Amino acid sequence: GPRYPQVVVLVGATGDLSRRKLLPGLFHLASAGFIPGCRIIGVSLDDLDVEGFRTVARDSLDHFFARKVSEADWATFAETLDYVPLSAGAEALRDAAARAEAALGGESRRLHYLSVPPAAALSAVRLLGEAGLVERSRIIMEKPFGTDLASAVTLNTKLHEVFTEDRIFRIDHFLGKEPAQNILAFRFANGLFEPIWNRNFIDHVQIDVPETLGLGQRSGFYEATGAFRDMVVTHLFQILAFMAMEPPTSLEPAPISEEKNKVFRSMVPLDPRDVVRGQYSGYRTEDGVDPESDTETFIALKCQIDNWRWAGVPFFLRTGKRLAEGQRIISIAFREPPKSMFPVGSGVGAQGPDHLTFDLADASKMSLSFYGKRPGPGMRLDKQSLQFSMRDTGLIGDVLEAYERLILDAMRGDHTLFTTAEGIERLWEVSTPLLEAPPPVRLYSPGSWGPKSIHQLVAPHAWRLPF
Numbered sequence: 001g002p003r004y005p006q007v008v009v010l011v012g013a014t015g016d017l018s019r020r021k022l023l024p025g026l027f028h029l030a031s032a033g034f035i036p037g038c039r040i041i042g043v044s045l046d047d048l049d050v051e052g053f054r055t056v057a058r059d060s061l062d063h064f065f066a067r068k069v070s071e072a073d074w075a076t077f078a079e080t081l082d083y084v085p086l087s088a089g090a091e092a093l094r095d096a097a098a099r100a101e102a103a104l105g106g107e108s109r110r111l112h113y114l115s116v117p118p119a120a121a122l123s124a125v126r127l128l129g130e131a132g133l134v135e136r137s138r139i140i141m142e143k144p145f146g147t148d149l150a151s152a153v154t155l156n157t158k159l160h161e162v163f164t165e166d167r168i169f170r171i172d173h174f175l176g177k178e179p180a181q182n183i184l185a186f187r188f189a190n191g192l193f194e195p196i197w198n199r200n201f202i203d204h205v206q207i208d209v210p211e212t213l214g215l216g217q218r219s220g221f222y223e224a225t226g227a228f229r230d231m232v233v234t235h236l237f238q239i240l241a242f243m244a245m246e247p248p249t250s251l252e253p254a255p256i257s258e259e260k261n262k263v264f265r266s267m268v269p270l271d272p273r274d275v276v277r278g279q280y281s282g283y284r285t286e287d288g289v290d291p292e293s294d295t296e297t298f299i300a301l302k303c304q305i306d307n308w309r310w311a312g313v314p315f316f317l318r319t320g321k322r323l324a325e326g327q328r329i330i331s332i333a334f335r336e337p338p339k340s341m342f343p344v345g346s347g348v349g350a351q352g353p354d355h356l357t358f359d360l361a362d363a364s365k366m367s368l369s370f371y372g373k374r375p376g377p378g379m380r381l382d383k384q385s386l387q388f389s390m391r392d393t394g395l396i397g398d399v400l401e402a403y404e405r406l407i408l409d410a411m412r413g414d415h416t417l418f419t420t421a422e423g424i425e426r427l428w429e430v431s432t433p434l435l436e437a438p439p440p441v442r443l444y445s446p447g448s449w450g451p452k453s454i455h456q457l458v459a460p461h462a463w464r465l466p467f
């Protein structure tokens with residue numbers, strides 16, 4: 001954990017992310033002793049007093065903290081909370097921070113968490129500057145980092161006027177998921193798979209993150225963001241980089257970023273013809289949604305990495321809301337043998353290629369599928385698989401949630417699992433053709449797998465899901 005007590009300034013403290021993840025996460029870190037001391041100053045547009053904010057926090061723990069909250073832990077945590085409405089201004093924030101530091105005694109560090117939409121990020125940075133809260137401070141930014149290349153460049157430039165790059169932590173919580181980090185372990189700690197991790201053996205890759213969830217309370221944010229900015233340019237591209245990167249020279253932040261950025265540089269700018277945008281029927285009549293909204297709640301696309309390792313291997317990405325199942329898988333389809341010696345009708349090939357599949361669900365799971373002979377006379381083949389689940393190892397104890405892990409890393413100044421300004425800007429550049437000429441949204445029924453045209457997108461391959 002971090003060496004110093006922390007003053008956390010949580011901007012957007014009453015928002016959806018804060019209630020779902022950040023307040024429960026900070027509560028866990030503080031009550032389980034991961035941080036030597038902590039005071040949290042909530043900031044948001046809501047005109048609350050400290051008691052009002054405590055009520056928000058208590059409610060958040062009751063709904064979103066995984067275990068029962070003991071009254072003693074709650075009392076301790078509630079004591080550390082303070083609140084400053086944005087309307088109170090920089091002076092009030094400065095005073096609150098001074099009080100928090102006094103309460104912690106001795107030397108402390110500050111962590112500013114900006115859980116606000118892109119349009120509000122810069123005014124929040126300005127506020128921190130005016131309140132004199134830049135020294136001894138680190139800042140966590142939430143995605144999407146801008147909304148296109150120009151706004152991302154502006155955001156980074158303005159951000160750098162206040163905070164140096166080594167103080168900035170652009171969070172992508174998918175990288176904090178244990179199974180995502182396990183991709184690095186799997187690829188680089190084993191000799192077996194890396195030799196076949198390339199275009200000679202791999203036919204295509206799918207990163208598929210369908211969700212059953214709808215918008216919840218977030219229609220305002222979502223309507224302005226859409227599935228591409230919410231999920232693809234952020235989480236899915238980051239996972240793609242973990243899958244596709246060359247071995248870094250070490251597991252330090254700079255070498256990892258460098259290899260990820262090389263993948264991003266090799267990505268071919270997205271072709272709108274290789275993109276399916278969808279919107280579920282009924283979206284336009286939801287509260288807070290424009291009746292003529294063109295926001296996509298679904299996106300599927302083909303992406304190409306034009307380098308020595310991956311040339312000609314398509315990466316298919318898909319994600320969306322109100323789909324048939326909630327899954328987070330990465331699946332690698334291997335090339336089929338050059339020639340089949342099995343009799344026609346034996347079943348070989350009928351169930352698709354062999355796959356290695358990573359499941360990014362809470363407990364890491366993996367499977368490797370292959371054809372095997374069905375016992376009995378003759379030669380009939382079926383798909384079999386080797387399965388691994390981290391849950392069966394008994395190694396899962398009090399695991400930190402993705403956000404908790406990343407907040408702790410930021411408090412320690414460890415950038416390994418964060419993204420860089422350069423990488424983010426390149427991803428917006430790759431996205432520009434799509435953002436400039438998005439294909440029209442196609443309707444899909446809630447509970448389906450998306451618009452019909454998703455099948456053409458991957459043809460002659462097929463989607464791996466549903467299993």
Ligand code: BG6
Nearest residue numbers: 173174211213230231235328402
């Ligand atoms: C968030 C998106 O970043 O990730 C949400 O804003 C999405 O729309 C969520 O539902 C998915 O995260 P997880 O951890 O539940 O897979």
